[in-house]
Amino acid sequence: MEIKIALVGCGNVGTAFIELLAEKRNELKNKFGFFFSLVMVSDKIKGTICNKNGFDIDELVLALHEEHNLSHFEQAKGNFQEVLLASGANFLAECTPTDFETGEPGMSHIKFALDNGISVSTTNKGPIALAIDDLKQIADGHGAKIFCEGTVLSGTPLLDLLKNGLAGCEILEVQGILNGTTNFILSQMEQGQTYEAALKKAQLLGFAEANPRQDVEAFDPAGKVLVLAKLIYGINVDFNSIKRIGITHVTKEMIEIAAKNNHRIKLIAGIHRDINGLHLYVMPRELENTHPLASVNGATNAITLTTDNLGDITLIGPGAGRRETGQALLHDLIEFARTK
């Protein structure tokens, strides 16, 4: 079997995915039993290239490393849709930037691909949060599949765990550390730094944006908990109905007092179920030191799923990173090959 891969969005994650394809090609053949070719790469800034017979991946990796663009190759003629169809791809890796309001440009890419029977793996939270039901329906109607492991916790396989590992379990409660930046800041504050100093350090290290509002006011983890509510419970929640409290009011003193009680303060994103339904929230919470999320430090992410059959299951791993998110695309590619 040969899988013809197109990639749209060739930034850090897209480039890491190409590197992984180069590195793992023998394993994909020997262990998972499939060949692939990379027939198209499209990036708003770097250009669009297409080769129905597949690019030389090593040459492509080298060009991306040396020139940081695709000018080494002849540019394809036509718009994204035309080139995608001409490429003969049957699998699209979509890693354009997230827009929670419109889902674009990912939404159009994904819909067009699925409409044409091309399966998709996306790392873009926007289209999944906004329209996963529609996208699944389009996919079903055209013999295609949609995968999105990379939309939550990068390549840490939470969605796979929910689908495969915990098959047969009911999820009764979700509690997670879904934002690495704020967890890094809180970890720094535990070591005695003020909020301001810790934020500055996060910015210097590239964890936090110059405008850190998405993280510290918890918009980012709220978006992730929205995706989880959709994927676990199949419900649509209005973003504004999520109880959302960031870490801007957490002080060094609060953390010290918590520590004296053998507690740690963590920004917890969760879904709580009671007789009134599901409640989505992100807020700083004091956890006992023995809670499995309490010892999760730095930029690491983690999630505790309370289940009917197994009690608490906790998964800890990276929440971001270029290779880590590239792994999510590789995971989805392997799943596509297995179920094709």
Added chain:
Amino acid sequence: MEIKIALVGCGNVGTAFIELLAEKRNELKNKFGFFFSLVMVSDKIKGTICNKNGFDIDELVLALHEEHNLSHFEQAKGNFQEVLLASGANFLAECTPTDFETGEPGMSHIKFALDNGISVSTTNKGPIALAIDDLKQIADGHGAKIFCEGTVLSGTPLLDLLKNGLAGCEILEVQGILNGTTNFILSQMEQGQTYEAALKKAQLLGFAEANPRQDVEAFDPAGKVLVLAKLIYGINVDFNSIKRIGITHVTKEMIEIAAKNNHRIKLIAGIHRDINGLHLYVMPRELENTHPLASVNGATNAITLTTDNLGDITLIGPGAGRRETGQALLHDLIEFARTK
């Protein structure tokens, strides 16, 4: 599609599996798209019953709860092999007790089923540790499959994580808390108890056997790490070559000194890779408090897998329990239905 299930070994785990089948039958139909019938139950002590059309599961659960045996039903005539073939089963749930030396009686059950094209899910570590290669080969040769999620960490889906979630990752190092009894004893000792008092408490609570050697001298986690080495790296290791040190020499004082250095002592079962190959071990190790395994308390199990693409991935969950291990069989049944 209808799956015809036979069960051999109707102790705590087998009974929990039947309860789960009763509880989840609608979900299995609606969410996973399959019907099942339970056509045979065989237990060395409780008896053997067979009904080609499927038993009334509620009646079966009631009889097991009230009479603790199968005398409510007409006993089947013939030996295990004859009854299994007569039942028309296409899926055998095998949960007889583990014997690491011969693998029996599970080995014979599993081989016979696979030889006759009947897929198997087993919670029995013996046959998997001793002969997984042979069993896979028999399965392949007869259009059957063999599943064994319940052989490590009960229903905590470690094997699924390795197969599906981490597909595409290389496992560079394995470190786990794979024995709940010893982790419970060490947790009690951290709270000030002596080894002897903690062991006695574990025995009173039913965590530890009257003869606790399997646990405290680390034979049990050594057996699990043997299974992991086989499943992750495909290698056969002689049990006696595993470096195995139990917790009998760990003192309250050692734990107190570790605590002063912000360390905790855990019995770690692991696989270490270096230029000389793979090294399997179980031994008490001092972990920094920030290590993801350091905060795993009581009878809970956990494993940290160091990978090339994702760094450290940690999974924490139950390591034993009747419903928890029943869930492993349910997981395998769903996987069988999905891939049938």
